[in-house]
Amino acid sequence: MKQNKNRRKNIFAAVVTILLLFSAGGGLFAQSASEISKKSADIIDFVSMEMDLTIIIRDARGSERVRQLTMSSGLFNGVNKTLIRFMAPSDVKGTALLIYDYQDKEDDMWIYMPALKKVRRIISSERGKSFMGSEFTNADMSKPNHIDFNYTLIGSATYEGKECWVVEAEGKDQNIKRSNGYSKSISYIEKDTYLCYKTEYYNMAGDLHRIRITSDYKNVTKSSYFAYSTTMENVKNGRISEMKVNKMDTGKNFREDMFSPNALQ
Amino acid sequence: MKRIVFLCVLLVFNMGIRATAQEIPDPSFSMNGYGRGVVFGGGTAYSLASVFSELSLQTSVTKSSALLETDIRFRTGMYFNERKTELQIRELYAGYKSQKFDAFLGNQIVTWGRTEGFSPTNNITPDDFFFLSPDPNDQKLSNFMLKMNYRPALGVGLELVVIPFYKMSRYRFDLFDMFDMSGSDWGGFDQFDMSNIIDFGEDMVPEKILANGSYAARADVDFSAFGGSVSWFRGYDPYHGFDVVSVNWSTGKPVIRIASMPYLKTSIGADLDVPIGSLMIFKAEAAYNHTRNPNNKIFIPNPDISYVVGLETSLWGCMILGQYIGKYTFDYTPLSEPQMPSEASAMELLQYAEEMIDYETRLFNRKVFNQQERTNHALFLTVTRMFAYDVITAECTAYYNLTSNEWFVRPKLSWRVSDAFMASVGGNYMRGKDKTLYSYSSSLMNGAFAELKVIF
Numbered sequence: 001m002k003q004n005k006n007r008r009k010n011i012f013a014a015v016v017t018i019l020l021l022f023s024a025g026g027g028l029f030a031q032s033a034s035e036i037s038k039k040s041a042d043i044i045d046f047v048s049m050e051m052d053l054t055i056i057i058r059d060a061r062g063s064e065r066v067r068q069l070t071m072s073s074g075l076f077n078g079v080n081k082t083l084i085r086f087m088a089p090s091d092v093k094g095t096a097l098l099i100y101d102y103q104d105k106e107d108d109m110w111i112y113m114p115a116l117k118k119v120r121r122i123i124s125s126e127r128g129k130s131f132m133g134s135e136f137t138n139a140d141m142s143k144p145n146h147i148d149f150n151y152t153l154i155g156s157a158t159y160e161g162k163e164c165w166v167v168e169a170e171g172k173d174q175n176i177k178r179s180n181g182y183s184k185s186i187s188y189i190e191k192d193t194y195l196c197y198k199t200e201y202y203n204m205a206g207d208l209h210r211i212r213i214t215s216d217y218k219n220v221t222k223s224s225y226f227a228y229s230t231t232m233e234n235v236k237n238g239r240i241s242e243m244k245v246n247k248m249d250t251g252k253n254f255r256e257d258m259f260s261p262n263a264l265q
Numbered sequence: 266m267k268r269i270v271f272l273c274v275l276l277v278f279n280m281g282i283r284a285t286a287q288e289i290p291d292p293s294f295s296m297n298g299y300g301r302g303v304v305f306g307g308g309t310a311y312s313l314a315s316v317f318s319e320l321s322l323q324t325s326v327t328k329s330s331a332l333l334e335t336d337i338r339f340r341t342g343m344y345f346n347e348r349k350t351e352l353q354i355r356e357l358y359a360g361y362k363s364q365k366f367d368a369f370l371g372n373q374i375v376t377w378g379r380t381e382g383f384s385p386t387n388n389i390t391p392d393d394f395f396f397l398s399p400d401p402n403d404q405k406l407s408n409f410m411l412k413m414n415y416r417p418a419l420g421v422g423l424e425l426v427v428i429p430f431y432k433m434s435r436y437r438f439d440l441f442d443m444f445d446m447s448g449s450d451w452g453g454f455d456q457f458d459m460s461n462i463i464d465f466g467e468d469m470v471p472e473k474i475l476a477n478g479s480y481a482a483r484a485d486v487d488f489s490a491f492g493g494s495v496s497w498f499r500g501y502d503p504y505h506g507f508d509v510v511s512v513n514w515s516t517g518k519p520v521i522r523i524a525s526m527p528y529l530k531t532s533i534g535a536d537l538d539v540p541i542g543s544l545m546i547f548k549a550e551a552a553y554n555h556t557r558n559p560n561n562k563i564f565i566p567n568p569d570i571s572y573v574v575g576l577e578t579s580l581w582g583c584m585i586l587g588q589y590i591g592k593y594t595f596d597y598t599p600l601s602e603p604q605m606p607s608e609a610s611a612m613e614l615l616q617y618a619e620e621m622i623d624y625e626t627r628l629f630n631r632k633v634f635n636q637q638e639r640t641n642h643a644l645f646l647t648v649t650r651m652f653a654y655d656v657i658t659a660e661c662t663a664y665y666n667l668t669s670n671e672w673f674v675r676p677k678l679s680w681r682v683s684d685a686f687m688a689s690v691g692g693n694y695m696r697g698k699d700k701t702l703y704s705y706s707s708s709l710m711n712g713a714f715a716e717l718k719v720i721f
Contacts, residue, residue: 057654065684089684090297091720100489106543108489115402117376121492123579124543133655133681179543239654257364261487262414262422 033151033167039194040167040187041143045224048074051248057134060238065089067132071141074254078103081259082142086132096264101142112264119264128181134241135210135232137181144169148176157188159197164188177204195225210234220250292328299720303342305397307692307712310440314709315397317342321355332369333359345395345440345709356407367414372407375426377483377496378550379536382645382662383590385552385571386496386534389426389481391503395437395709399677399689399716408432420487428479431471431501433527436633438507439465441705466510466524471501493537496552501527506564506630509622514615521622526564531555548575548588563627566634568595575645588645597639600627632669632702642667656681671697671704689716 055067068088074081080101086092094114101107107124127139149169157166170184171177177184183206188198195217203209216228228245257263298321306313319340326333335357341350358371378384392404411427471477479500486493508526512519534552541547551572558565575588603620606613631637644667649660658679665672677691692713697703 063683089720091299091687093295093297102489106540108540110487115400117374117402117405118378119487120379121487121538121540121546123546123577123584124540130651130654175543255364257416257419260416260419260422261492262416262420262485263364265414 033153033165034146036153036165036189036194037149037151037167037169037187038146040189040196041146043194043224044143045220045226045250048252048254049220049226049248049250050252050254052246054244054246055132055134055136056242056244058240058242065133067134069132072252072254072258074252074256074259076256076259080142081256083259083264084141092132098259098261098264099142100259103145103147107142110261110264117265119261121261124179127179134243135234135239136230136241136243139180140212140232144180148172148180154186156191159188162188162190162197163192164190164197182209193225208235226250292326294324294326296322296324297721298322299718301716301718303398303714303716305693305712305714308707308709309711310442310708311345313343314712315342315344317344327362330361330363331359332362344397345437354407358412365416367412369412370410372409373412374405374407375410375412376405377494377536378534379492379494379538379548380550380573380575380588381586381647382588382664383571383573383643384536385550385554385573386483386494386498386532386536388498388500388502388532388552389428389479391432391434393435395435395440397693397710397714399679399691399714406432406435422483422485422487424481424483424485426479426481428481428500429475430473431477431479431527432503433468433470433501433505433525434503436525437709438523438705439463440709442708462519462521464520464522466522468525469508469510469527471527477501491537491539494535496532496534496536498530498532498534500529502530502554503527504633506566506633507626508562508564509626512619512622519618519622523626528556528558528562528565544578546577548577549573563623563630566594566630566636567597569593569634569636570595583648583650586645586647590643590645592635592641594636594639594641597636600624600631635666638668640668666697669697669701671695671701673703685720687716687718687720689718690714 050070050072053069053071055069057065057067066088067086070085070087072083082099082101084097084099086095086097094112096112098110099107100109107127109122109124110119111122112119128137130136131138131141148171150172152168152170153165154168155166157164165188167187167189168184169187171180171182182201183204184202186200186202187196189196195214197214199212199214200208201210201212211233213231213233214227214229215231217225218228220226226245226248228248230243231240232243233240300318300320302318303316304313305315308314317340319338321336321338323337324333324335336355337357338353338355339351340353342348354372356372356374358369358373360367360369360371375389376384376387377389378387389410390408391406393406394404396404398404408428409430411425413425415423417423479498481496481498481500483494483496505525505527507523509521510524511522513522532552532554534550536550537548539547549572551570553568553570554566555568556565558567569592571590571592573588573590575586577584577586579585601624603617603624605617635641644665645663647660647662649658651658658681659677661674661676663672663674673693673695675691675693677689679687679689681687690713694711695703695707697707
């Protein structure tokens with residue numbers, strides 16, 4: 001009787017231990033994916049910089065459209081502020097977009113359009129919409145909020161000779177998914193450098209929609225990088241948008257009032 | 266007043282000199298623009314109300330903190346059967362621009378107000394309402410002014426505008442068929458031959474002295490939780506009234522000469538926008554317009570308060586803006602139509618005719634000022650959707666005046682064929698009860714338009 005009781009006790013202890021190990025292991029696994037993703041995002045220097053960009057949009061028939069813009073950003077009191085000024089095509093020249101990117105709440109966005117002669121606040125749920133008619137979305141122009149996603153390490157893979165972690169990031173709720181314009185993404189992050197070379201975006205129905213290929217990483221500081229070339233392919237319609245950084249200055253000490261809505265005009 | 270303006274100029278200039286100059290590459294020059302052909306037709310009064318071709322040249326020169334901006338348009342075409350070729354200086358101004366302070370002098374367009382279409386605080390820039398263009402912004406007419414902006418703190422801006430010479434909005438009421446007497450409710454007045462009784466005389470513009478200039482100031486804030494402003498305007502309203510300048514009886518029938526007549530007003534306004542989550546923006550705007558009219562002039566509106574509340578949202582890929590537009594008129598008294606004497610002598614008939622002219626002109630001005638009742642209500646809706654990666658834009662604007670039962674709808678479809686070439690088609694349809702502004706305008710402005718535009 002006592003033996004049976006001890007055996008039951010031992011089995012119970014073993015089961016609890018296994019469960020604890022599994023749950024702890026699962027937690028560690030999830031935390032690792034989150035950590036990898038966070039490090040991958042943090043290694044990209046997206047603040048205190050100014051750059052000239054060209055976006056070339058090619059459709060499946062080969063016709064081409066070109067967009068040019070300058071982008072400045074700075075981090076002020078934990079808020080990443082980005083100012084985008086459109087340079088070409090000429091009818092959008094003078095248009096300026098200001099984004100306050102918060103970690104814990106919805107972004108603030110304002111736009112100045114020369115034809116209207118006034119600055120307008122715009123709805124930030126437009127993050128998932130096409131940026132200047134390209135395959136990039138407004139959300140792609142800033143870092144995604146890390147806390148908005150659940151991360152899963154789904155394995156390892158070799159991408160173009162690089163050993164990569166494959167990390168899935170899924171929006172925590174439907175609003176976040178809709179706002180960002182995708183339900184989940186799968187990123188290929190190099191194990192040595194934490195640089196992300198490829199990301200697949202899945203639409204709200206869960207189908208593969210867009211593939212982002214990032215290349216030409218250059219050091220911004222000793223420990224941070226920026227990609228000078230990013231290509232986004234829409235696998236549904238064959239359109240490809242290529243974003244090239246023509247010129248970049250980092251470590252700029254911008255005055256915060258440059259990122260004020262009433263300075264857009 | 267002159268001393269106040271002078272002190273303000275000195276104060277703001279002083280602040281500006283101390284402000285840090287903006288980092289603008291030295292020097293830079295850019296020129297771009299467009300050429301387009303526009304046709305607007307299909308109405309009842311004119312088969313082609315407006316056809317024109319236009320070249321716009323926009324240049325920008327910056328050197329250090331100096332800035333020069335121009336938008337010069339050369340246009341030739343037929344407008345309501347009149348051939349016209351004109352060079353329009355849409356904007357041409359020069360000045361100083363820095364991070365904290367700007368000062369510009371020259372022809373500029375200023376748009377105030379956070380609501381769209383009917384902004385009560387937007388009193389500065391006149392419009393040419395009968396310039397039929399696919400883009401309503403083309404109706405704005407610049408005015409020579411000094412405009413200064415000072416940004417003392419993040420998200421806070423102060424603006425001062427001084428306009429030395431008045432410029433009025435353009436209404437082509439001379440094209441209206443206002444005195445079609447068939448089925449008239451002018452009592453027995455139609456016993457006269459009433460054809461061609463209205464003659465539009467020269468615009469009555471205030472004397473060109475600084476005291477007749479317009480002055481406006483605005484304090485504006487834009488924060489994460491809300492944006493808003495308070496503003497003040499004192500000057501002649503660009504949206505003027507009409508006065509009867511003479512009635513000539515020499516031909517046996519009255520020839521009534523009407524002229525555009527501006528009036529002085531002081532306006533105090535405020536606007537607000539508040540984001541509601543990431544899905545909506547609440548907008549509101551109001552202005553109290555104070556006028557003085559001790560002699561009961563017919564071209565001066567009563568003091569009123571205009572207000573707009575609206576919601577902007579994004580639904581099913583569409584940007585939707587809905588607004589309620591209201592106006593409350595102080596000291597409002599309904600107009601009584603003069604009664605035709607039963608057995609009238611010539612003198613009585615003459616007196617009746619003069620009373621009738623006064624009554625009809627007052628009534629007409631009330632329509633222009635949207636003071637047809639003590640409280641006036643209207644609804645405004647605009648829906649915009651972009652398709653095919655912003656290549657195609659569909660938009661529709663609708664307005665319904667609940668008080669006068671006038672309405673309009675304006676659909677437009679734009680196709681961005683390439684970076685350099687754009688095509689637009691659309692229409693304009695307005696309707697109103699007999700003798701409303703929209704019923705008069707409909708014969709001129711109802712129709713379809715098409716535009717081909719090359720951008721460079």
